[in-house]
Amino acid sequence: VSDTDTPSASMQSSKMKKDESFLGKLGGSLVRKKKNKEVSDLHEEGKNAINAPLLPSGTEIHPEDALLEENAERIMLDPSSHDNPKFKDLVKTLTEWINSELEEERIIVKDLEEDCYDGQVLQKLFEKLSGRKLNVAEVTQSEIGQKQKLQTVLEAVNSVLRPHGWTVEWSVESIHSKYLVSIVYLLVALAMHFQAAIRLPEHVSVQVVVVKKLEGILQTAVLTKELTTTTEDAFDTLLDHAPDKLNVVKSSLITFVNKHLNKLNLEVTELESQFADGVYLILLMGLLEDYFVPLYNFFLTPESFEQKVHNVAFAFELMQDGGLMKPKARPEDVVNLNLKATLRVLYNLFTNYKNSE
Secondary structure (H helix, E strand, C coil): CHHHHHHHHHHHHHHHHHHHHHHHHHHHHHHHHHHHHHHHHHHHHHHHHHHHHHCCCCCCCCHHHHHCCCCCEEEEECHHHHCCHHHHHHHHHHHHHHHHHCHHHCCCCCCHHHHHCCCHHHHHHHHHHHCCCCCCCCCCCCHHHHHHHHHHHHHHHHHHHHHHCCCCCCCHHHHHCCCHHHHHHHHHHHHHHCCCCCCCCCCCEEEEEEEEEECCEEEEEEEEEECCCCCCCHHHHHHHHCHHHHHHHHHHHHHHHHHHHHHHCCCCCCHHHHCCCCHHHHHHHHHHHCCCCCHHHCCCCCCCHHHHHHHHHHHHHHHHHCCCCCCCCCHHHHHCCCHHHHHHHHHHHHHHHCCCC
16 A cells, blocks of 8 residues: 555655745746836836926826827816816806807706817807807717817807907817816807807916926926906996096987987986886887887886896897897896996997987
8 A cells, every 4th residue: 555655645745846836936926026016116106206396286197198199298277276266257157158148059058178078069159159050960979070070160260269369279189188278268269259248257367287298208387377367348447447538428328319219208317227127228229220119028117126137138139139249238237227237238229320310
């Protein structure tokens, strides 16, 4: 029995040595891999240490930055600017404006980055503001299709804005990559060019981080981007800096409106209050455009704030029906006796109808 056992024990011993040898090799391979990873991590840590002094606090180097090609760059909004109250107010104002303009399209924008990047909302907004129909596919799911739509929309936008001196701070790539600063720049330009009936927050600036690869090393820089300057217009200037000239303007406007309202035996002596309920504005539009406005369309003797707002908003609709730009004021401002808002509306009528009999 012992003779047969010996070879078996010898084979087992040999197999164990073989296994130990294999595990030893495997262990050595794992150790080498671990060491290589430590060296790689150390190299990455060193590279980040070189870049770190240039980075603003709270900004991270993203994994995709390491994949940038030589001399390529990526731009992003500094996280601290996301919480800037004036920037948040600007984004909120622009979002509400888009929703107001596209209400009839049943489009609701909740997030500018997520809702504007594919070109669909920008297309509808530009068509509404400009009155031009763009030749683009209605819905595009593919990235190529989205970029083609964006290309068409931005070409149309640029053809309208560039001749008026707007600096193009946006591109197909920046908008499709959901770069919020580019989207906001574009919307601000459209709102100002088409005289949107909104008041943009003034002097809004943000910090942006530019990451660029030079000689294999990521370089970063922080830039300040000014999104809005001042929205002061002629009436701001008149009210704040030239009150004597303001009286001349008011006198001219009173003469103009009375020339037409006198036909109905009505007379205005005070601009601030007598247009606040919208009745005179509606009657004035009927006289200027030579039609009778049915009394069931408005409140002849409005009693509540809501009824007055309805009247002024209806007068604004009549102005747009007459081919005028949407007034650069809110109906609520006119009802609240805001002199600047009322002057803007009346001056718009004056410049368009001053030669009307």
